[in-house]
Amino acid sequence: MxxxxxxxxxxxxxxxxxxxxxxxxxxxxxxxxxxxxxTGYPLPYLTGTAEFYALSFEVTPEVLIPRPETEILVDLALARRPTCVVDVGTGSGCIAIALAAHLPEAQITGIELSPAALAVAQRNAERHGVADRIQWIVGDVLVPRPGPADLIVSNPPYVRTSEMATLPVSVRSYEPAVALDGGADGLVTIRQLLNQAPAVLGPDGCLLMEIGVDQAEAAIDLARTAFPQAQIYIHPDLAGHDRVLEVSL
Ligand SMILES: C[S@@+](CC[C@H](N)C(=O)[O-])C[C@H]1O[C@@H](n2cnc3c(N)ncnc32)[C@H](O)[C@@H]1O
Known part of the structure; x- marks a missing residue:
């Protein structure tokens, strides 16, 4: 290669x-x-591309390399046929762009803390001809608050700070820490998103969020507090690990 x-x-x-x-x-x-x-420098950063959901994305060291386990999130999102989607922590834009490519009617907003990552996402949207349907915002989770959405998707940083040093060298030395480090309990961004989401989700809305393999119980508790009336599910990935939290209003 x-x-x-x-x-x-x-x-x-x-x-x-x-x-x-x-x-x-x-x-x-x-x-x-x-x-x-x-030295462990990731292959996709050397070639400048990574595949996600059968699409080719530009990747640079400013963005997380899209992971195959995140594709389940896209499957679940597409099944809902949403029309107004917010992707929090968009990174390379892989989730937002895969959704835009498969949902020609949908309007999508991608929010990202890192302006350098957002520049990569913008180029990826142009590469796939969906730039006119995606709005990009530099923001902190849902601040500034986007317009109402019927679907929020997110693959947030969720690794505990103390576990960062145990990640493979190709990940911990070269992928952006801001994309991985979820704070002391790994739940900082997950908690922020669940607290802020009720102000953005419309009636019958849904939130789909990737979580770490051992975070289902904590994520369900946080979701119950933020959305007492909602139906809450955990979906496994193809390896059978708890992977996606679904909150359906
Ligand atoms: C795990 S990566 C996911 C990237 C991409 N969505 C994917 O699935 O490959 C998390 C992303 O969230 C961004 N991020 C971290 N904290 C954030 C925050 N407070 N608000 C918005 N984005 C944040 C990171 O810069 C990173 O791009």
Whole structure:
């Protein structure tokens, strides 16, 4: 994959033409990214792209690399056929853009603390031809407050600060800490979002939020406090781990 990236070719073409010689420039660029990869630097940051929901996204070290387990959130969101969606902590924009690509009528707002991440999300929206239906806001969870929504989606930072050092080196050394660190109990952003969501969700609205594998009980308690009348579910990911909190009004 690294060699295909340097040659701006495909792996299939490389396999079909093993006789192709590298120029000196190509050789040194290849040697350089092999060296970077050997330190644990993530492959998607080297190639500049990552796949999510069968779409190709630009990724830079300013954004979290989209994870396959987050695709369940998109499946659950699409099943509701929402028309007005807010994505909190949009990062590369992968969730907002996958929803926009599959919901041609929907208006979407992506909120993100990091302006550098939001610039990547904007480029990804243009890449997929959905920029006219997504509004991007630099904000802190739901502040400034967006207009009413029938669906809030979020993959917030949810790793406990004390567990950050136990993450694989490729994650803890190179992916943005602001995308991962959920504070002392891992629930800081989750709590903020559940507290602020009632002011944004319209009647019959729904909130879908990714959570850590051991956070279902705490997330349900917080959701019950914020939405005493709502129906609350936990959905597993494909590995069977508790992964998505659903709050349905
Ligand atoms: C786990 S990443 C998710 C990124 C992307 N949505 C995805 O699923 O790949 C969390 C994102 O939330 C952003 N973030 C962290 N704290 C935030 C806050 N208080 N308000 C808004 N965004 C925040 C981070 O910068 C990061 O982009």
């Amino acid at each position: 690294l060699l295909a990236h340097v040659l701006q070719s495909s792996r299939t073409t490389l396999l079909a033409h093993p006789e192709q010689a590298l120029s000196a420039d190509q050789f040194w660029r290849y040697a350089d990214i092999v060296r970077q990869r050997s």
